[in-house]
Amino acid sequence: MSFIKSVSVILATGVLVVLIRLVFRKAHSSSRQWPYQRQFLVLLVVLAGLFIAIALLPLEHEVKNQILSLLGILLSAVIALSSTTLVSNAMAGLMLRITHEFRGGDFIEVDTLVGRVTDLGIFHTEVQLVSRDVVSLPNLLLSQKAVKVTRRDGTFINLALSIGYMVSHQEVEKALLEAANRCKLTDSFVFVEAFLDNAIRYRLYGMLSESGERLSKTSELHKSVLDVFCEEGIEIASPALMDRREYDTAVQYFPKVGKNNQTSKEATTVEELVFDKADEAQFLEELKEVQTRLSKSLEELDAKQKKVVEEKNCQNRRGDRKAGGKTEGVLIAGGIRT
Known part of the structure; x- marks a missing residue:
């Protein structure tokens, strides 16, 4: 009979949990707005x-306090162990928001994942992949992790392909730029990246002003390269062309020299186009150094000016003292001194 109160409380708790589940099952709209409300209420009730x-157990007061203390310690340990990851994610989320590395709608790459940011939460970031x-x-x-963020004001899309040594690099560069x-x-x-065993690897870069068209423009660029190279009669040896051709021993493997032997004007400004943000950072650092030098020079000039002013003041004081001594001597000689 002494355990009736505790048993009744447990039964009442079970009935209340069932009622909460029934209420939230009927109210579908509220459960969607608050997806974890039912779980929190059930946990609190339990x-x-x-x-x-x-x-309410019929035990001594000290025993009850020991049981409640043990239960509190267990709950605290569970919360402490489970909250380490939550706190770490929350702190990382705050750091990402403060640094503004990326925002909603940006293209990002993390390891092998490529997609656009759809939501920046406190504990997680939601990314929509190419597969939707x-x-x-x-x-x-x-x-x-290292996160690659596509800039909104424009980004360079690129593709790499290998062309045989029998084709001059002028023709390849001209065809790639046309594509x-x-x-x-x-x-x-165009970059000439490497000399392979059977071909030369080129890489084409092009500035895309709308970063949201990155996927479609990359595919369009590949198609355009195929079309242009077919029109120009240039064989693509990517990734590796295993072709056996018999040539006379007197034949030398030199490409035909193209008509235009001059390098493209874009090649001289590649670093300016690609590393604009790095150049800006370098320029700011140089300005800081110049500012530091000017500050030191101004301090030295101020010190010199103060020294000159002090020397002049000392000379004026000496002159005043000499002039005062002469006046006193004249007054004494004239018998005016009392």
């Missing part, structure tokens, strides 16, 4: 019922 049931699926990344992961022009890319330039 914890409250458990503490009340323990408090949505992935949730913990903020702690984004703070520890970029057909895609309406600006400030295009």
